Amino acid sequence: MTVRAFLVLALFGTVVAQAQNPRPVPTEMKGLAAALVAKTTEYVLDPAYAESGFEKELKQGKGKEPDPPAVDLELVLTNTGTEPIEIRPGNDGQILELTLEGPGAVTCQRRLRLTANFLMGEPLVIAPGGSHALPIKRLAFGMRGISKYAYWTKAGNYKLGALLRLPEPNAGKFALAKPIALRIVAE
Numbered sequence: 001m002t003v004r005a006f007l008v009l010a011l012f013g014t015v016v017a018q019a020q021n022p023r024p025v026p027t028e029m030k031g032l033a034a035a036l037v038a039k040t041t042e043y044v045l046d047p048a049y050a051e052s053g054f055e056k057e058l059k060q061g062k063g064k065e066p067d068p069p070a071v072d073l074e075l076v077l078t079n080t081g082t083e084p085i086e087i088r089p090g091n092d093g094q095i096l097e098l099t100l101e102g103p104g105a106v107t108c109q110r111r112l113r114l115t116a117n118f119l120m121g122e123p124l125v126i127a128p129g130g131s132h133a134l135p136i137k138r139l140a141f142g143m144r145g146i147s148k149y150a151y152w153t154k155a156g157n158y159k160l161g162a163l164l165r166l167p168e169p170n171a172g173k174f175a176l177a178k179p180i181a182l183r184i185v186a187e
Helices: 003-020 054-060
Strands: 032-038 042-044 070-079 085-087 095-101 105-109 124-126 131-138 140-143 146-152 156-165 173-185
Touching: 032 156, 054 105, 070 124, 070 156, 095 105, 095 131, 095 146, 124 131
Parallel strands: 032 173, 042 173
Antiparallel strands: 032 070, 070 131, 085 124, 095 140, 095 156, 105 146, 140 146, 156 173
């Protein structure tokens, strides 16, 4: 058998295996409610973000991204079920995703090198009826090293939503928070 024939058979076998065992579709975790809480709902627009051409440069991936806006938010997770729920803050598999919508909303991929180590995080158990708040201090989200930044580049009204993808033992599940309103004002 030639190398080319072997590669074709290996590729075909992989495609067939994926068709027979498709990846599970992520589902919202039962018994875990998420709420995005804003300690501050009004922020001052950084003049550097409002500069002519800044939004275009971000969208085109030119230059180095400045730090994203500082915020004072929390993602509050509440166990609404009857069994304890384990989460792992600091785990690379626990991924926060933010969605910013508004007149000057821009989200861009942060370009960093990814290290080979995988952070496991310490297990945290939320008892039935209990809650735990995960602080959000900047509009930076995603997996460490493959993160994204969100910016507001114009004054106006914005909506910010959040989704938390959970690691083991709840892999393939997520907690979704309803969007909250934020107001951005010029200096």
